[in-house]
Amino acid sequence: MSNINKYLALTNVATNYAKRMNRLSNRIFNEPVRQMAPRDWKVISLLSELPRQKDPEYTQYYPRHVETWKFMMQLRNYGLFRDEHQDFKEEMVRLRILRGKTKPKPGEGKRSKKK
Structure with a gap:
């Protein structure tokens, strides 16, 4: 078994260590730390977007x-x-x-x- 498969198998184990490692990995890669309800994902997606006043697609658009x-x-x-x-x-x-x-x-x- 390769190292990746070992890691994937370890994330599915319900040990205390595996849970903490999973939370740490989620923090490192900017993912939600704990499992969330689907309605909470909407809030996260809204807050993760750039505001329109800072989005260059809106502010730096000049027609050709x-x-x-x-x-x-x-x-x-x-x-x-x-x-x-x-x-x-x-x-x-x-x-x-x-x-x-x-x-x-x-x-x-x-x-x-x-x-």
């Missing part, structure tokens, strides 16, 4: 804005997503071009026409 934006623009290019604000901005640029209010090309501005 850049990746989300790029993804939404790709979906918009495929026609699967409608960004009304971007549509509005593009429409304003299109109307400006139709009215002739575009920026002059390099070398065709006001200063070049003075000569």
Whole structure:
């Protein structure tokens, strides 16, 4: 019999020494020292969790804005997503071009026409 099997057999024995060793092992490995009712396990599980204000999953969460934006623009290019604000901005640029209010090309501005 290996050492582990001897230890397991020893924990099942109801001697005083075995009980004390079992309690000590439970203390070392942060387990409940004595047997508990199932309703008490709920309390232990609640108290063993990190509070939400200290849990990094809640406090240090920042959405991935850049990746989300790029993804939404790709979906918009495929026609699967409608960004009304971007549509509005593009429409304003299109109307400006139709009215002739575009920026002059390099070398065709006001200063070049003075000569």
